[in-house]
Amino acid sequence: MKTAAIISIGNELLSGRTLDTNTKFLTENLLELSVPTVAVYTVPDDIEKITRACRLAADDADIIIATGGLGPTPDDLTRNAFAAMLNSPLKLQQDLLDKIELYFKSRKINMSPNNKNQACIPKGSTPLPNNLGTAPGILAKKTGKIFAALPGVPSEMKDMFQNSLRPILKQLPKEKIILIKKLNCFGAGESKIANTLGPLLDRDRNPLINITIHFGRITLTINAAADDQNTAQNLLDADIKQIRDKLSTIIFSEDDTTLPQTIGKLLTEKNKTLATAESCTAGLLAKLITDVPGSTAYYTQGWITYSNKSKTQMLNVTEEIIEKHGAVSPQVAAAMAQNAKKLAAADYALAITGIAGPKGSTPDKPIGLVYIALASEDKIKTEKFIFSHDRSFIRERSAQTALNILRLKLISNS
Amino acid sequence: MKTAAIISIGNELLSGRTLDTNTKFLTENLLELSVPTVAVYTVPDDIEKITRACRLAADDADIIIATGGLGPTPDDLTRNAFAAMLNSPLKLQQDLLDKIELYFKSRKINMSPNNKNQACIPKGSTPLPNNLGTAPGILAKKTGKIFAALPGVPSEMKDMFQNSLRPILKQLPKEKIILIKKLNCFGAGESKIANTLGPLLDRDRNPLINITIHFGRITLTINAAADDQNTAQNLLDADIKQIRDKLSTIIFSEDDTTLPQTIGKLLTEKNKTLATAESCTAGLLAKLITDVPGSTAYYTQGWITYSNKSKTQMLNVTEEIIEKHGAVSPQVAAAMAQNAKKLAAADYALAITGIAGPKGSTPDKPIGLVYIALASEDKIKTEKFIFSHDRSFIRERSAQTALNILRLKLISNS
Numbered sequence: 001m002k003t004a005a006i007i008s009i010g011n012e013l014l015s016g017r018t019l020d021t022n023t024k025f026l027t028e029n030l031l032e033l034s035v036p037t038v039a040v041y042t043v044p045d046d047i048e049k050i051t052r053a054c055r056l057a058a059d060d061a062d063i064i065i066a067t068g069g070l071g072p073t074p075d076d077l078t079r080n081a082f083a084a085m086l087n088s089p090l091k092l093q094q095d096l097l098d099k100i101e102l103y104f105k106s107r108k109i110n111m112s113p114n115n116k117n118q119a120c121i122p123k124g125s126t127p128l129p130n131n132l133g134t135a136p137g138i139l140a141k142k143t144g145k146i147f148a149a150l151p152g153v154p155s156e157m158k159d160m161f162q163n164s165l166r167p168i169l170k171q172l173p174k175e176k177i178i179l180i181k182k183l184n185c186f187g188a189g190e191s192k193i194a195n196t197l198g199p200l201l202d203r204d205r206n207p208l209i210n211i212t213i214h215f216g217r218i219t220l221t222i223n224a225a226a227d228d229q230n231t232a233q234n235l236l237d238a239d240i241k242q243i244r245d246k247l248s249t250i251i252f253s254e255d256d257t258t259l260p261q262t263i264g265k266l267l268t269e270k271n272k273t274l275a276t277a278e279s280c281t282a283g284l285l286a287k288l289i290t291d292v293p294g295s296t297a298y299y300t301q302g303w304i305t306y307s308n309k310s311k312t313q314m315l316n317v318t319e320e321i322i323e324k325h326g327a328v329s330p331q332v333a334a335a336m337a338q339n340a341k342k343l344a345a346a347d348y349a350l351a352i353t354g355i356a357g358p359k360g361s362t363p364d365k366p367i368g369l370v371y372i373a374l375a376s377e378d379k380i381k382t383e384k385f386i387f388s389h390d391r392s393f394i395r396e397r398s399a400q401t402a403l404n405i406l407r408l409k410l411i412s413n414s
Numbered sequence: 415m416k417t418a419a420i421i422s423i424g425n426e427l428l429s430g431r432t433l434d435t436n437t438k439f440l441t442e443n444l445l446e447l448s449v450p451t452v453a454v455y456t457v458p459d460d461i462e463k464i465t466r467a468c469r470l471a472a473d474d475a476d477i478i479i480a481t482g483g484l485g486p487t488p489d490d491l492t493r494n495a496f497a498a499m500l501n502s503p504l505k506l507q508q509d510l511l512d513k514i515e516l517y518f519k520s521r522k523i524n525m526s527p528n529n530k531n532q533a534c535i536p537k538g539s540t541p542l543p544n545n546l547g548t549a550p551g552i553l554a555k556k557t558g559k560i561f562a563a564l565p566g567v568p569s570e571m572k573d574m575f576q577n578s579l580r581p582i583l584k585q586l587p588k589e590k591i592i593l594i595k596k597l598n599c600f601g602a603g604e605s606k607i608a609n610t611l612g613p614l615l616d617r618d619r620n621p622l623i624n625i626t627i628h629f630g631r632i633t634l635t636i637n638a639a640a641d642d643q644n645t646a647q648n649l650l651d652a653d654i655k656q657i658r659d660k661l662s663t664i665i666f667s668e669d670d671t672t673l674p675q676t677i678g679k680l681l682t683e684k685n686k687t688l689a690t691a692e693s694c695t696a697g698l699l700a701k702l703i704t705d706v707p708g709s710t711a712y713y714t715q716g717w718i719t720y721s722n723k724s725k726t727q728m729l730n731v732t733e734e735i736i737e738k739h740g741a742v743s744p745q746v747a748a749a750m751a752q753n754a755k756k757l758a759a760a761d762y763a764l765a766i767t768g769i770a771g772p773k774g775s776t777p778d779k780p781i782g783l784v785y786i787a788l789a790s791e792d793k794i795k796t797e798k799f800i801f802s803h804d805r806s807f808i809r810e811r812s813a814q815t816a817l818n819i820l821r822l823k824l825i826s827n828s
Contacts, residue, residue: 016442028430283697302718310715
């Protein structure tokens with residue numbers, strides 16, 4: 001099986017200024033092309049370190065991808081390292097220079113003389129076009145291995161990978177096929193899911209199933225490996241079926257579809273509308289819902305009732321209820337949902353009230369106590385949760401849980 | 415100067431399942447201890463690869479820090495790699511085992527026999543206590559170099575670094591002191607800031623000043639290096655003064671203080687309150703404001719008027735204004751802010767209306783067109799922006815820009 005090694009280049013990656021998100025993107029996309037990554041080297045803008053990493057990477061793998069160091073300044077050294085490693089001098093390519101000059105001209109910016117460096121690539125290598133910036137990438141082959149240099153700016157890197165490098169890697173002969181499917185779950189803990197799936201999670205099994213957790217969302221990544229496409233697909237399909245049978249409605253989507261996208265699809269299909277009323281999450285729930293393009297079709301409006309007074313003033317939650325039960329109570333959550341639904345004339349309204357911390361707890365109301373209410377048709381359902389960790393986690397988890405409550409309601413109706 | 419190399423261990427880091435945030439944390443914190451990181455090796459759960467990375471890292475640097483691979487299962491191999499590299503066999507430490515058993519007992523969970531592995535560390539090395547999980551870390555010295563193994567779970571890794579490793583590294587003799595200060599800017603582009611700072615940004619200068627950009631926030635990181643503390647501090651202070659003179663109110667905070675925290679501090683000092691009215695950002699602005707603990711002291715409430723109808727119904731924006739000027743117009747932004755301020759009886763109200771895309775544009779109203787209004791005392795100020803990039807960027811940039819408009823108002827009043 002072909003393998004990859006990645007070289008991540010830049011002082012900013014070694015000083016904590018920049019979080020390297022490129023490597024996650026590349027490793028994930030390479031694996032989808034049946035190319036597992038076996039090593040990543042993160043090195044500074046230093047010609048010797050970059051060249052050494054290229055040599056180590058070429059020992060490790062068949063496909064060597066460098067990111068970063070393609071800028072115009074003297075500390076951008078990936079071109080030089082590739083030239084040294086390929087034993088092929090840098091050569092100015094007039095067509096690349098023309099393109100770079102045009103980039104600046106069309107933006108009415110004076111080109112710095114430094115940018116001329118970006119038109120130089122090692123003799124015998126191929127430029128990879130950059131649709132979003134000035135730095136072309138580099139593609140070279142040596143002793144049966146593929147070397148590629150991509151920009152460090154994530155948007156440029158992704159665009160170049162998808163449009164130029166992926167098609168090339170896709171055509172490589174494959175000794176082994178890896179097919180991957182992600183199933184996203186919400187509403188059960190990791191240990192419950194692990195117990196339910198049992199031997200499906202064995203480490204020496206094919207397909208190999210991995211679990212990752214993010215704010216209560218649990219993702220199962222199923223990796224099926226086989227000598228041919230059909231066998232891999234059958235292995236994958238059989239696992240998907242088994243897991244779906246076992247986890248049922250705990251699974252809310254496949255691959256990269258988010259919970260807000262799933263909700264959006266369900267609301268659109270059913271032609272229903274949604275409103276929100278938030279206290280401790282204070283806009284986060286609405287923000288997540290409207291992260292989805294086109295959410296205007298089903299999401300109409302929301303109230304952020306952060307103060308007690310605003311709960312009364314904006315959503316007619318009576319002072320008596322708040323005084324008697326407290327702002328964080330099932331009664332207030334229910335009243336917020338009910339009145340939000342009524343005022344918005346929406347089909348559904350979600351309400352959240354809770355204590356996100358770090359202050360505001362009382363002996364009988366701990367930090368992490370959250371009530372979520374869903375008003376639908378003529379019913380209101382209120383649930384109590386106690387989430388742990390910090391303020392940011394409690395808020396994110398509360399909003400995601402509210403979305404999941406709505407999802408379960410929407411699928412139970414169908 | 416002492417240098418560091420990091421070894422990031424785990425299959426999940428090479429398959430795109432997990433984003434490595436540990437490395438950014440470690441490199442940033444090491445630099446604050448005057449220890450620059452010179453290399454990072456990311457390797458799978460493979461004893462040979464881990465051991466090779468340890469040897470390469472020891473060639474590169476004086477302090478070698480591994481993260482991950484300390485779990486209880488057979489694919490957690492950092493202990494074994496350290497034993498091989500130190501040439502010192504693993505030995506069960508009874509006190510470590512007692513602590514792990516207590517961890518499970520106090521949580522009423524049955525301990526798996528595998529967890530016994532976690533009580534084994536190479537003979538002659540020192541355990542680093544884990545306050546949040548079961549895996550102790552490892553500290554060892556060999557030929558003048560320091561080797562440390564920390565857990566891969568970010569919360570456990572950070573806690574162990576801060577409480578156990580940092581104090582040890584802090585006491586190392588230093589040939590060179592590095593002092594770092596971050597100045598955060600908003601309201602001017604990178605090129606304007608670069609032009610204003612001119613030769614301060616030269617690459618061969620000490621202090622070295624680096625620029626990073628995040629949703630319109632520009633951070634200048636000033637690194638001052640000297641043989642002694644005083645000289646480094648003087649170099650740093652002189653640069654901070656020069657930059658503050660040149661950029662003035664463009665700088666909103668130092669180090670890790672966010673724009674919402676800065677606003678919160680200003681509102682609290684002045685004893686003023688704030689309300690919000692959001693269309694295209696739909697809760698994001700309120701979410702950012704309430705990310706700050708204690709924001710309940712100045713933030714009272716918010717309206718999310720996503721549909722046109724809700725703008726009329728919730729904030730009394732007349733149908734005539736919307737029909738005449740459109741929902742994305744300075745008139746609607748102003749009316750939203752004015753009425754939010756009035757209804758909330760707040761000192762300030764921020765309103766945002768815009769086109770976040772990818773749909774919804776018209777020939778004269780492009781994607782990224784955003785109007786932001788601030789109502790204060792008896793004035794309303796409305797500003798027009800055209801942001802580029804995608805939906806998520808436009809929304810984040812809009813909310814941050816609104817906060818900055820409020821910040822400039824608050825400091826102009828003092």
